[in-house]
Amino acid sequence: MSRANQAKLDLSALRHNLAHARTLAPASRVMCVVKANGYGHGAVEVATALDPLTDALAVACIEEALELRENGITSPIMLLEGCFESEELVIAAEHNFWVMIDNQRQLEWLEQTRLPAPVTCWLKINTGMHRLGVSPGDAAAFHQRLLDNDNTHGEIVTCTHFACADELDNPMTSDQLQQFAKVTEALPGPRSAANSAGVLAWPHSHYDWIRPGYMLYGNSPLKTTHPNTTGLRPVMTLESAVISVREIETGETVGYGANWTAQRPSRIATVSIGYGDGYPRMAANGTPVLVKGKRAPLAGRVSMDMITVDVTDLDEVNIGDRVVLWGKDLPVAEIAQRADTIGYELTTRMPARTPRVIVER
Numbered sequence: 001m002s003r004a005n006q007a008k009l010d011l012s013a014l015r016h017n018l019a020h021a022r023t024l025a026p027a028s029r030v031m032c033v034v035k036a037n038g039y040g041h042g043a044v045e046v047a048t049a050l051d052p053l054t055d056a057l058a059v060a061c062i063e064e065a066l067e068l069r070e071n072g073i074t075s076p077i078m079l080l081e082g083c084f085e086s087e088e089l090v091i092a093a094e095h096n097f098w099v100m101i102d103n104q105r106q107l108e109w110l111e112q113t114r115l116p117a118p119v120t121c122w123l124k125i126n127t128g129m130h131r132l133g134v135s136p137g138d139a140a141a142f143h144q145r146l147l148d149n150d151n152t153h154g155e156i157v158t159c160t161h162f163a164c165a166d167e168l169d170n171p172m173t174s175d176q177l178q179q180f181a182k183v184t185e186a187l188p189g190p191r192s193a194a195n196s197a198g199v200l201a202w203p204h205s206h207y208d209w210i211r212p213g214y215m216l217y218g219n220s221p222l223k224t225t226h227p228n229t230t231g232l233r234p235v236m237t238l239e240s241a242v243i244s245v246r247e248i249e250t251g252e253t254v255g256y257g258a259n260w261t262a263q264r265p266s267r268i269a270t271v272s273i274g275y276g277d278g279y280p281r282m283a284a285n286g287t288p289v290l291v292k293g294k295r296a297p298l299a300g301r302v303s304m305d306m307i308t309v310d311v312t313d314l315d316e317v318n319i320g321d322r323v324v325l326w327g328k329d330l331p332v333a334e335i336a337q338r339a340d341t342i343g344y345e346l347t348t349r350m351p352a353r354t355p356r357v358i359v360e361r
């Protein structure tokens with residue numbers, strides 16, 4: 001038998017989560033974000049499931065967009081960071097990729113390049129994230145130049161991105177929304193602001209297009225519980241199996257650095273998954289895993305290929321028993337918190353070494 005590690009994918013959950021986003025924002029069109037290999041789930045698999053249901057898809061760069069087109073995806077695909085050189089505009093025009101205009105350089109490329117067809121453009125406005133986007137004072141001029149340009153197709157969508165929408169009590173989101181409303185008030189065309197946190201918790205951010213990513217994979221980006229997150233179903237369940245079980249005495253230690261010490265006679269199960277398989281090395285002692293569906297705490301440092309778990313309180317544990325690291329009944333965000341990171345990073349960093357297996361179409 002081979003190593004039991006699998007990232008099981010439930011694509012019906014993905015479709016369910018998209019439907020949930022539509023229920024929350026019924027008047028908005030949806031751009032499903034599948035960048036970074038579909039947040040580690042597998043971009044082609046995810047995009048294929050979403051293609052007939054979404055209004056558009058979004059990726060970070062043209063290589064990611066081309067991979068989807070080469071695999072039969074027909075929806076418009078947004079390049080969220082825009083083009084990195086003018087030649088990419090030609091490819092975008094040929095493949096119905098939509099482009100974000102973030103700065104002067106990208107605008108000039110659009111004005112100066114001969115394109116085989118016009119492209120759909122979104123204009124990113126910086127309302128406080130200070131990462132990408134034109135400043136509010138420049139937005140109207142950019143917007144007009146885009147409208148005047150023969151290389152652009154139809155309406156210009158104005159958009160912005162939130163810095164703190166995952167924190168429900170942070171005033172920054174309202175500030176950003178206010179700023180965005182003010183800047184775009186006089187500009188014609190649709191608007192877009194909401195990422196997953198916006199879709200879930202900031203109804204005023206929904207506007208004409210929502211841009212959910214993380215929530216589609218069934219996880220909540222919100223720092224606190226919220227009624228709108230209970231309808232989400234995790235798409236990825238990371239599984240492994242017990243490969244060894246042993247009894248140790250009080251005072252004996254487990255693993256590299258001997259950083260876990262038995263406080264009582266203990267039973268330790270070794271599970272064949274480690275940081276080389278996408279389980280975070282930073283996960284602290286006590287991080288829960290599910291052994292045969294029951295919670296048991298991590299005991300000892302995460303190795304490259306293995307972890308060790310204190311199963312003293314479980315009835316019976318045997319070699320071959322199924323272990324769930326995250327997914328249904330164990331939110332990835334909870335594991336991420338114990339590893340001082342966010343669930344986004346854990347799924348996105350899932351290495352190719354761990355096979356993705358579609359269990360529900």
Ligand SMILES: *Cc1c(COP(=O)(O)O)cnc(C)c1O
Pocket residue numbers: 033035080161194195196197211212213214215221
């Ligand atoms: C990644 C991204 C999103 C999606 O964010 P989530 O928090 O995953 O929903 C939306 N908009 C832009 C511009 C992004 O870069």
